Amino acid sequence: MGTVLLVILLVVVLVIVLVAVGFAVALARKGKRRYADQAAGPGLAPDAPREWAGAHSPEAKLHRRLAAAARSLAAQPMGDAAAIEQRVTISQQILRLDQQLVAAATIPGNADRLAEIETLVHSVEQAVTRLATTGTDTDMDLLKRTQAELDAGESDR
Numbered sequence: 001m002g003t004v005l006l007v008i009l010l011v012v013v014l015v016i017v018l019v020a021v022g023f024a025v026a027l028a029r030k031g032k033r034r035y036a037d038q039a040a041g042p043g044l045a046p047d048a049p050r051e052w053a054g055a056h057s058p059e060a061k062l063h064r065r066l067a068a069a070a071r072s073l074a075a076q077p078m079g080d081a082a083a084i085e086q087r088v089t090i091s092q093q094i095l096r097l098d099q100q101l102v103a104a105a106t107i108p109g110n111a112d113r114l115a116e117i118e119t120l121v122h123s124v125e126q127a128v129t130r131l132a133t134t135g136t137d138t139d140m141d142l143l144k145r146t147q148a149e150l151d152a153g154e155s156d157r
Contacts, residue, residue: 097120
């Protein structure tokens with residue numbers, strides 16, 4: 001009788017352990033998927049590698065900076081017509097930068113292009129910050145310069 005109870009107890013413990021491990025694995029997968037979805041988010045290049053969500057390469061870090069800028073921009077209130085126009089311009093620049101980043105990642109020896117993109121990412125981040133703090137980006141010239149640099153970068157491809 002004692003042996004039967006011991007076997008039943010072991011089976012119950014084994015089942016509990018298996019259920020706990022399965023739950024932990026499912027939870028970890030869900031977390032990774034959500035993190036990757038946030039990194040890919042709206043307003044970013046749809047063909048960006050999913051590995052960039054947690055990678056430490058320069059391209060991945062720039063992609064995550066663009067994702068953070070896009071989330072910050074989306075979280076801001078709409079504002080007046082001028083602010084909406086600037087939001088649209090900035091969001092288009094974020095998308096184009098991310099597309100250029102994806103393209104640059106496929107080219108070997110892309111350090112110079114990544115440095116150019118990093119400068120443009122910094123400009124976009126500044127524009128998002130100014131838009132968040134003042135309600136409008138008072139330096140429309142900066143947006144136009146960034147746009148011109150984006151256009152020049154696309155013509156280089």
